[in-house]
Amino acid sequence: MIPFNKPYMTGRELGYIAEAHAAGHLSGDGAFTKRCHALLERLTGSGRALLTHSCTAALEMAAILLDLGPGDEVIMPSFTFVSTANAFVLRGAVPVFVDIRSDTLNIDESLIETAVTPRTRAICVVHYAGVSCEMDAILDIAARHGLKVIEDAAQGILSTYKGRRLGSIGHLGALSFHETKNVISGEGGALLINDPALVERAEIIREKGTNRSKFFRGQVDKYTWIDVGSSYLPGEIVAAFLAAQLEDAESITAQRLAIWDRYHQWAHAHEDGSRLRRPVVPADCEHNAHMYFAVLRSLEARSNFIDRLRQAGIGAVFHYIPLHSSPAGMKYGRCADERLDVTDHVSERLARMPLWAGLEPQLEFVVDTATRALAAD
Numbered sequence: 001m002i003p004f005n006k007p008y009m010t011g012r013e014l015g016y017i018a019e020a021h022a023a024g025h026l027s028g029d030g031a032f033t034k035r036c037h038a039l040l041e042r043l044t045g046s047g048r049a050l051l052t053h054s055c056t057a058a059l060e061m062a063a064i065l066l067d068l069g070p071g072d073e074v075i076m077p078s079f080t081f082v083s084t085a086n087a088f089v090l091r092g093a094v095p096v097f098v099d100i101r102s103d104t105l106n107i108d109e110s111l112i113e114t115a116v117t118p119r120t121r122a123i124c125v126v127h128y129a130g131v132s133c134e135m136d137a138i139l140d141i142a143a144r145h146g147l148k149v150i151e152d153a154a155q156g157i158l159s160t161y162k163g164r165r166l167g168s169i170g171h172l173g174a175l176s177f178h179e180t181k182n183v184i185s186g187e188g189g190a191l192l193i194n195d196p197a198l199v200e201r202a203e204i205i206r207e208k209g210t211n212r213s214k215f216f217r218g219q220v221d222k223y224t225w226i227d228v229g230s231s232y233l234p235g236e237i238v239a240a241f242l243a244a245q246l247e248d249a250e251s252i253t254a255q256r257l258a259i260w261d262r263y264h265q266w267a268h269a270h271e272d273g274s275r276l277r278r279p280v281v282p283a284d285c286e287h288n289a290h291m292y293f294a295v296l297r298s299l300e301a302r303s304n305f306i307d308r309l310r311q312a313g314i315g316a317v318f319h320y321i322p323l324h325s326s327p328a329g330m331k332y333g334r335c336a337d338e339r340l341d342v343t344d345h346v347s348e349r350l351a352r353m354p355l356w357a358g359l360e361p362q363l364e365f366v367v368d369t370a371t372r373a374l375a376a377d
């Protein structure tokens, strides 16, 4: 069986975990966490990175940090993972779903402004497949309406928009290190704080609402409860694992890009024959090969394609069920427009191919089987 995802190991993870164990500091914010923060700040260009338990946790921190509350509206795509919306719904805020562009499958920036109401407080963009949203247009709308911009960069580590790394462009960015991502720690994430005015409070929210981070730096002589917060920091074992991965982030990305490029070359012939549509990466974006997907002709064609690959032992999968038509999405959110046609169209037709560092020896088998699976229709 060729799985859809296989976690990549650098080989140094266990050694680093043994080091953390020997150091005897297993709670959060020890030497490995600090190493991860420094690596992330270097890799993303963000002024401040804070490790969290997950991207979900980073998004929840963002919602608290921006003081979002009941009735506040957050504009976002419906074509995303539940956490993009859930993090804000937990604060009582309302996700307002906007359709996506048919090329990048990212939020359609031309539809954002008409979705703004007097209750809109923020825009949460999602960089699908590690390809950037049209950030200049989005930042411009946000500035004109006094909105905050949160980048859900769960899939976007090391990708760039006009040379800037994803997650470092909006006020806040959220990364995921879930084992399905390019750089992993099992479960894990980080909040990138690009607005310096938000850094101090972010540290407090992450440390159960206390100023413990300041205490550890010797900036206050005792720590106390000063704000709302929760426990968002992972322990040192997770940080040790992640440090090994972050050190190799660039080489992991390069390996994935070679696989992505092969898929893209394979898909070209079938695009000409209009059996599928390939991913589009705009000229001013560099992507991180987080995902290779194809949009097929119909739901039936997609189901047949995935079934045929599975029969050959290849794990191809579909992706998001749109949030606007999910039970919780209908209860807690609303659509900006009557219909989200591109979202509905794409979610029924998109198939994702296996993509992981180490797949190379089996890649030709995968593309040959995929060719046969398409031709059988």
Ligand SMILES: Cc1ncc(COP(=O)(O)O)c(C=O)c1O
Pocket (backbone or CB within 6 Å): 053, 054, 055, 056, 057, 080, 081, 083, 084, 126, 152, 154, 155, 175, 176, 177, 178, 188, 189
């Ligand atoms: C766009 C997006 N946002 C958020 C998440 C949640 O990430 P995590 O599992 O680290 O909480 C994911 C995970 O797949 C995602 O794809």
